[in-house]
Every structure is written in structure tokens, then in C-alpha cells.
Amino acid sequence: MLNWVEIVIRSFTFLIALFLLTKWLGKKQLAELSFFEYVTGITIGSIAAEVTMGLERHIMHGLIAMTIWTLFPIIMGLISLKNKKIRDFVEGKATIVIKDGKILEDNLKKERYTIDELLEQLRSKDVFQVSDVEFAVIEPNGDVSILLKKENQPLTAKDIQLNQPSVKEPQTVIMDGLILDEPLSTAGLNRGWLNEELEKLEITVDNVFLGQIDSYGQLTVDLYDDKINVPSPQEKPLLLASLKKCQADLELFSIQTESEKAKQLYNKNSQKLNRLLSKLKPLLNDN
Incomplete structure (x- = not known):
């Protein structure tokens, strides 16, 4: 077999294998990597690359190695679910860095976090003054979670004793000019109602790029042609x-x-x- 043909076959084989193994590891592998998962991901990728280009190496050896590296974090994850000490060791623990508006310098040094990095994290959460913070921790993934002091927290409907109705998730009923029946049914509506609403707006479903129904049963649409002005819901x-x-x-x-x-x-x-x-x-x- 020609070398380039074998490389193509190996590449597709390991691409499919990597996809399946990553799906097996779960969404956390993509969302927020712990140090252990980061090392695992790099190693699995390195094995795939090495065996793909190393034509003298047997393809099954690479698949076996990747499977072992995938199984190990899964097993460790199951053990961590039942043992907090192992979970803290593998995934790490949150560290308090601000308490009562004061920075805990020793904890900051322990996490090798500079004051500039801490201030940058605070600014990313629209906090520009340390004294406004009641409590802040560095999470195991390196992110900083903060709790503002009561007087600095945004005013909510509960604070002024205003009763607000619960908000339901919007339902996407039109996408790419096609009506989606399942979300329309979830909203308790049908195609007849939808067509009537489109007639009121003087548009056809073919011209709608995206159509959604909000908590109040109002239809909002985004058209392919952005130059056309669509009136806002009037209900x-x-x-x-x-x-x-x-x-x-x-x-x-x-x-x-x-x-x-x-x-x-x-x-x-x-x-x-x-x-x-x-x-x-x-x-x-x-x-």
C-alpha cells in the first residue's frame, strides 16, 4: 500500500476514534478541563498523531493506548464521586482570596496568582474595587467567583417586593424558512396560529431566517433581508x-x-x- 494512502486511512481511523473517545469522556472534557484531564487530552492526541505518521507502528497498538488513557480518567472520575479526598487531590479545591473586602495574600501566593491577574478577573466581572467584594474564591479551573457586598449587589424584584411571573424558555418555531412543529406544539400552538401571525406581519415563512415565541406567546422574527422592517409584537x-x-x-x-x-x-x-x-x-x- 502507498504511504500516503495508509496515512489517509490512519488519519480517518484516529479521527473517528478520537471523536468517540472524547464523547465517552463527557462534556466536561470540553467545557472546563482539570489539570488531570488536560494532560490526558494532550497524551491521547499525541498518541494519535504519532501512530498516524509512524507507519512502522501497528495501528492497534495506538488504539489500545488511547483506550487505556481514556479509561483511566473515567475510572478516576467514578472513584472521585465517592471519595472527597481523592476528588480534591485530582480536581483541586477552591481557594479563598478575598474575604470581607480584604485580599488574602498568602492564599494568592499559594495559587501562584498575581494581584494583576486577580484584578483582571474582577474587572471581567464588572468589579473594579476590591473593597466592594464580600467573598472571592479561585476555582479549581482557575476562574474567580465573587460575591459582592450586600450594598453593592444589583437591585432585584425581590428586594422591592415586586412579584414577577416565571419566564418560560423561548421556543424556536421557524429556522431557515422551515416551520418546526415540535417546539410549536410545546408552546401550545399550531401552524394555523403561526400563519395568521405571519400574515399580520405581511411576510411569508420562506423569508424568515429565525422565528421565536416568547413567554407571553408573542412571535418575533428575523428575516433574511435585514433591510425589511418588521413591526414589534403588539399584543x-x-x-x-x-x-x-x-x-x-x-x-x-x-x-x-x-x-x-x-x-x-x-x-x-x-x-x-x-x-x-x-x-x-x-x-x-x-x-
């Missing part, structure tokens, strides 16, 4: 306007009627609707 503004009109009509009826009983009824319901509007305005007003 929430229209509902808000309708509620305001109802509340204004009730007030008007209470003024116009001569019946004292009807006047009290209109006023009572007008006040109820006004209280409802004050709660719904943050949700229905996009401005």
Missing part, C-alpha cells in the same frame, strides 16, 4: 390600551349615571381595574 400594548379604556369608561359611566347604586358600582370596579393596571403596567409596557 401587550394592545391589551394595556384596552384595559386603560375599560377603566376610563367605568369612570365616565359613574359620572354620567344618575343612579347612586350604579355610580357606586362603577366606581368600585373602576378602582379594582386601576389597581390591576398598576400591577400589570411593568409587564405590559415595553417602553
Whole structure:
């Protein structure tokens, strides 16, 4: 067999083997490598490269070596799940570097982390002053996790006792000009509804690059032609306007009627609707 033909065959063989072995190792191998996984990945890749170009070496020897190097971290991972000491040794432990706004220099030196690197990590998380930090740790993967002091944390709806509805994940119902039935069904809708919404926007499904349905059941689209302006969803503004009109009509009826009983009824319901509007305005007003 010609050398270049054998190299092509070996390359494809080890490419498939590397893909399968990496999938076997799991997503963590790609997301955040520990030191042990980093060494394993380099070694497996080196074995594949060496056997691919080393035509005098038997291809099975390389596959066996790669399999062993793949099995070892998997076995160590299973052991680590049941033994914290081994897990801490293999994957490492988080190290506290800031406490109560003060840098712990000894811990920083132990991790061989310079103050410049720490400040860079803080800036990447929009923190520019160490004294604003309540607690910060260097994670085993080298990243820095921080907890701001209470007075420096962003204001949340819970802090001002504002009840917010739960938000559902958006459903992608159109992709590359094709309707996706499964997410459409997950949203509790059908093609008939989708076609009606597209007609309101005066566009066809063929022109839609991406279409999504949000938590409120509104359709937003991104077209192939970015020069075409698509109006924003109007369901929430229209509902808000309708509620305001109802509340204004009730007030008007209470003024116009001569019946004292009807006047009290209109006023009572007008006040109820006004209280409802004050709660719904943050949700229905996009401005």
C-alpha cells in the first residue's frame, strides 16, 4: 500500500476514534478541563498523531493506548464521586482570596496568582474595587467567583417586593424558512396560529431566517433581508390600551349615571381595574 494512502486511512481511523473517545469522556472534557484531564487530552492526541505518521507502528497498538488513557480518567472520575479526598487531590479545591473586602495574600501566593491577574478577573466581572467584594474564591479551573457586598449587589424584584411571573424558555418555531412543529406544539400552538401571525406581519415563512415565541406567546422574527422592517409584537400594548379604556369608561359611566347604586358600582370596579393596571403596567409596557 502507498504511504500516503495508509496515512489517509490512519488519519480517518484516529479521527473517528478520537471523536468517540472524547464523547465517552463527557462534556466536561470540553467545557472546563482539570489539570488531570488536560494532560490526558494532550497524551491521547499525541498518541494519535504519532501512530498516524509512524507507519512502522501497528495501528492497534495506538488504539489500545488511547483506550487505556481514556479509561483511566473515567475510572478516576467514578472513584472521585465517592471519595472527597481523592476528588480534591485530582480536581483541586477552591481557594479563598478575598474575604470581607480584604485580599488574602498568602492564599494568592499559594495559587501562584498575581494581584494583576486577580484584578483582571474582577474587572471581567464588572468589579473594579476590591473593597466592594464580600467573598472571592479561585476555582479549581482557575476562574474567580465573587460575591459582592450586600450594598453593592444589583437591585432585584425581590428586594422591592415586586412579584414577577416565571419566564418560560423561548421556543424556536421557524429556522431557515422551515416551520418546526415540535417546539410549536410545546408552546401550545399550531401552524394555523403561526400563519395568521405571519400574515399580520405581511411576510411569508420562506423569508424568515429565525422565528421565536416568547413567554407571553408573542412571535418575533428575523428575516433574511435585514433591510425589511418588521413591526414589534403588539399584543401587550394592545391589551394595556384596552384595559386603560375599560377603566376610563367605568369612570365616565359613574359620572354620567344618575343612579347612586350604579355610580357606586362603577366606581368600585373602576378602582379594582386601576389597581390591576398598576400591577400589570411593568409587564405590559415595553417602553
